[in-house]
Amino acid sequence: MTEASSTSTATASFGDRLAAAFAAHGRLCVGIDPHAHLLADWGLEASAVGVRAFGLRVVEAAAGRAAIVKPQVAFFERYGSAGYAALEDVVGAARDAGLLVIADAKRGDIGTSVAAYAEAWLTPGSALEADAMTIAAFQGVGSIAEPMRLAEATGKGLFVLAATSNPEAAAVQQAVVAGGPRAGMTVARAIIEDVHAFNQEQAPHPFGTVGLVLGATVALGDYGIDTATAVAPALPVLAPGFGHQGARVEDVDRLFGAFAPGVIVSESRGLLTAGPDGLADAVARRAEEVRASHG
Numbered sequence: 001m002t003e004a005s006s007t008s009t010a011t012a013s014f015g016d017r018l019a020a021a022f023a024a025h026g027r028l029c030v031g032i033d034p035h036a037h038l039l040a041d042w043g044l045e046a047s048a049v050g051v052r053a054f055g056l057r058v059v060e061a062a063a064g065r066a067a068i069v070k071p072q073v074a075f076f077e078r079y080g081s082a083g084y085a086a087l088e089d090v091v092g093a094a095r096d097a098g099l100l101v102i103a104d105a106k107r108g109d110i111g112t113s114v115a116a117y118a119e120a121w122l123t124p125g126s127a128l129e130a131d132a133m134t135i136a137a138f139q140g141v142g143s144i145a146e147p148m149r150l151a152e153a154t155g156k157g158l159f160v161l162a163a164t165s166n167p168e169a170a171a172v173q174q175a176v177v178a179g180g181p182r183a184g185m186t187v188a189r190a191i192i193e194d195v196h197a198f199n200q201e202q203a204p205h206p207f208g209t210v211g212l213v214l215g216a217t218v219a220l221g222d223y224g225i226d227t228a229t230a231v232a233p234a235l236p237v238l239a240p241g242f243g244h245q246g247a248r249v250e251d252v253d254r255l256f257g258a259f260a261p262g263v264i265v266s267e268s269r270g271l272l273t274a275g276p277d278g279l280a281d282a283v284a285r286r287a288e289e290v291r292a293s294h295g
């Protein structure tokens, strides 16, 4: 087998797929967050039927206009097994429509338990199969070693919470690591270093398998994060906080510095308030603004 043919038969990594999605559709991620008030505004009932219809409508509006959708699992979980069935339909429809799906599940636990969460979202053929999931490493980055390996093996991605958009997280994420090889670094910075080290051990791709969640509402310097660091350009960054939480698309380069090439601009309510009839146009406009401001 030639080198070229062996490459073409290998599973594409999440980093390869993310780069392709950026090139085809830009960096906008549309959040699927069926809040109760949005369901009411959209004329949908507060039920599993309502969140299913909401999610499918967002998928329809995002397909071909944005690269990524991010269903917020919590809003589906409220309706128990029927909510999960609705989520399966929404995730499946999004993937069929060519969108990358980041399941916003924010799982975290001891290693054996978090490994099972990762199997649910990242195993090809599983009922909830997504392209990536959000995950918490506040029980130690070592606790997510198994999900990191699974993602690498299956061409899936992970986004590890590091500096989140909510202000009340600052005291924890700016705290200083007490021991081990990252002693003296902030928690947020230590997570970045560990994620980068994992990606470095894998085959090179445009972006690593494991990325970060860095809120667009926070000053990364306050978290001990150097936005000029050389590790940054290869890291996918899920950046929530645009729109409703106050961050602006035109500030991406200023906020993220060297991380900007990997930044996914994520927005939920700011787009979803356009309503079912206005959403497609709102997504198209925001995607264009993102493209105009940072490629």
Ligand SMILES: O=C(O)c1cc(=O)[nH]c(=O)n1[C@@H]1O[C@H](COP(=O)(O)O)[C@@H](O)[C@H]1O
Binding pocket: 031, 033, 072, 104, 134, 163, 164, 165, 166, 213, 214, 215, 238, 240, 241, 242, 243, 244, 245, 266, 267, 268, 269, 270
């Ligand atoms: O992982 C996330 O997506 C996330 C991380 C973070 O630091 N802050 C944050 O707001 N989020 C999620 O991003 C979405 C933000 O929604 P809007 O504020 O409506 O755009 C919600 O689903 C949050 O759960």
